Amino acid sequence: xxxxxxxxxxxxxxxxxxxxxxxxxxxxxxxxxxxxxxxxxxxxxxxxxxxxxxxxxxxxxxxxxxxxxxxxxxxxxxxxxxxxxxxxxxxxxxxxxxxxxxxxxxxxxxxxxxxxxxxxxxxxxxxxxxxxxxxxxxxxxxxxxxxxxxxxxxxxxxxxxxxxxxxxxxxxxxxxxxxxxxxxxxxxxxxxxxxxxxxxxxxxxxxxxxxxxxxxxxxxxxxxxxxxxxxxxxxxxxxxxxxxxxxxxxxxxxxxxxxxxxxxxxxxxxxxxxxxxxxxxxxxxxxxxxxxxxxxxxxxxxxxxxxxxxxxxxxxxxxxxxxxxxxxxxxxxxxxxxxxxxxxxxxxxxxxxxxxxxxxxxxxxxx
Numbered sequence: 001x002x003x004x005x006x007x008x009x010x011x012x013x014x015x016x017x018x019x020x021x022x023x024x025x026x027x028x029x030x031x032x033x034x035x036x037x038x039x040x041x042x043x044x045x046x047x048x049x050x051x052x053x054x055x056x057x058x059x060x061x062x063x064x065x066x067x068x069x070x071x072x073x074x075x076x077x078x079x080x081x082x083x084x085x086x087x088x089x090x091x092x093x094x095x096x097x098x099x100x101x102x103x104x105x106x107x108x109x110x111x112x113x114x115x116x117x118x119x120x121x122x123x124x125x126x127x128x129x130x131x132x133x134x135x136x137x138x139x140x141x142x143x144x145x146x147x148x149x150x151x152x153x154x155x156x157x158x159x160x161x162x163x164x165x166x167x168x169x170x171x172x173x174x175x176x177x178x179x180x181x182x183x184x185x186x187x188x189x190x191x192x193x194x195x196x197x198x199x200x201x202x203x204x205x206x207x208x209x210x211x212x213x214x215x216x217x218x219x220x221x222x223x224x225x226x227x228x229x230x231x232x233x234x235x236x237x238x239x240x241x242x243x244x245x246x247x248x249x250x251x252x253x254x255x256x257x258x259x260x261x262x263x264x265x266x267x268x269x270x271x272x273x274x275x276x277x278x279x280x281x282x283x284x285x286x287x288x289x290x291x292x293x294x295x296x297x298x299x300x301x302x303x304x305x306x307x308x309x310x311x312x313x314x315x316x317x318x319x320x321x322x323x324x325x326x327x328x329x330x331x332x333x334x335x336x337x338x339x340x341x342x343x344x345x346x347x348x349x350x351x352x353x354x355x356x357x358x359x360x361x362x363x364x365x366x367x
Contacts, residue, residue: 080152082323090353092346096334097327100160102126106151107195109184116177117168119184120147121196122158133201135337136185138230139166140178140209140216142322146170153322160330161338163200173212173239173253175220175227182207182226204337206232208329210322211289214238214266215255222259232263232336234329236321237274240294242281257298263307265332265347267325268295270361271317289318292362299364309347311354311363328354 088094102124109119127134137157141147147154147166154164165185169177182205188196207230209217214235221227244254257264268274268290276288281297292312299310309332316324334343346353347365354363 082152083156086324089358092331092353093327096330102159102161104155104158111167115169116180119165119167119181121165122154123163124158124161127199128195133199134163135204136163136200137333138178138181138207140172140213141169142211142213144170156326172216175216175224178216178220179224179226204231205229206333206337208234210236212239215253218255218257222256230262234265234332236325237268237290237318240290242287257301260302260306263336264302265309267311269313269316269318269321273318308366311360314359314361
């Protein structure tokens with residue numbers, strides 16, 4: 001969309017310049033005008049010069065368009081292959097930021113719901129030929145960002161041996177759409193005609209979300225009827241409780257982390273949009289989307305009996321957190337849903353990798 005607007009703007013500029021130079025050439029072709037102004041150059045020389053200028057302008061515009069096209073193509077490639085570009089600092093982070101060992105396939109189903117539209121599922125390609133069950137991860141969408149906009153995240157998780165499901169809900173904060181995705185997968189798991197029949201490990205189901213999807217993740221676990229199915233959860237830059245006030249975005253953005261009973265890994269960025277400058281919920285200015293005070297408050301309000309980890313990614317802002325935290329999100333689910341002890345070393349123990357990783361700060365762990 002942005003490229004289309006730019007292309008049309010450049011085309012209009014080129015046509016405008018061409019039109020103006022064309023008028024000037026036509027004017028200078030008038031013997032009376034040339035004579036009256038007493039130009040030193042002949043009429044033919046002036047016309048040649050202007051034609052050359054027009055050609056140079058045309059070439060410059062084309063070069064700019066091609067350069068922007070190349071830039072957009074690279075940005076698209078970078079987004080779709082973020083795991084090749086995210087800076088990592090430690091071995092476990094690097095290992096799980098990269099693609100996993102599994103080839104990946106995907107499938108879509110009509111959700112028969114105007115809000116959710118469709119369920120998108122990514123899974124290891126070997127699944128159809130194996131009798132074993134796979135852990136399931138439900139992903140909750142950020143504001144205005146349906147699952148179809150970040151397929152690379154689904155692909156990445158699936159490459160590590162997870163079945164991953166999402167939908168097209170643009171406002172996931174209540175957790176209802178994530179609940180619907182989970183219900184749909186559980187039905188497929190019981191459907192003898194489905195490729196997913198018996199392939200979902202119902203004892204190892206996780207959920208994660210970014211931004212508004214973080215709010216949706218919390219509410220899916222704590223407020224939805226099927227919330228007890230989840231074994232572990234993750235949020236990246238979950239919208240703070242400040243915005244869940246009636247005087248702000250409304251109470252349907254609110255949540256209660258004190259109800260959480262499963263292992264929870266929460267992250268945010270130190271960039272301006274996430275961090276802001278406010279120091280508590282009472283500040284009327286400088287409220288970021290996920291400021292440090294919000295993380296600290298949420299961490300404190302989660303029962304101490306729950307395994308909880310908090311961290312902020314250095315020099316990273318809100319929109320990049322879904323990708324830049326993906327390595328540790330994957331490690332979190334690898335540990336809790338697949339029993340990967342090595343992945344757990346990122347979070348637990350006196351020498352936990354997260355504690356010494358230069359990419360991360362403000363790390364707090366319950367155990």
